């Protein structure tokens with residue numbers, strides 16, 4: 051296994067007050083920070099926002115992932131952060147993105163809804179692998195759309 055690559059996956063609850071416009075502009079600012087800060091640290095990943103929840107995958111050298119994640123943890127725009135996995139990874143899943151934003155074009159859909167009843171996503175029983183699958187599938191869909 052190539053040394054040093056780590057992946058962190060978590061979800062959290064939105065704490066941004068206000069309507070869609072406010073939320074959209076805060077997410078823009080989060081993505082701008084990611085685009086600015088992640089590339090020099092060799093961090094890549096994906097962020098999903100849907101129905102009041104964030105889910106994020108961060109991957110990169112362990113110290114870089116820790117550094118970014120520590121900042122994210124202190125961000126008042128979300129809370130109740132539930133880490134589902136922080137472990138060595140064989141390869142990047144989101145190597146093309148400093149931070150892919152997924153699910154944006156499906157704002158009105160409940161992306162996690164179909165798994166909610168089985169896994170209790172909102173009641174904190176979803177597993178990291180399952181969430182990773184969801185995020186990865188969203189990324190494939192986005193890529194297919196863009197192609």
Ligand SMILES: Cc1cc2nc3c(=O)[nH]c(=O)nc-3n(C[C@H](O)[C@H](O)[C@H](O)COP(=O)(O)O)c2cc1C
Pocket residue numbers: 080083084085086087088097104106118121122123124125127128149
């Ligand atoms: C759900 C969520 C995901 C975030 N993801 C990232 C990220 O991938 N990279 C990043 O630099 N900041 C991210 N942020 C923003 C950081 O918490 C912080 O505001 C930002 O890094 C500060 O950037 P600065 O030090 O350049 O001012 C995220 C925030 C939230 C709420």
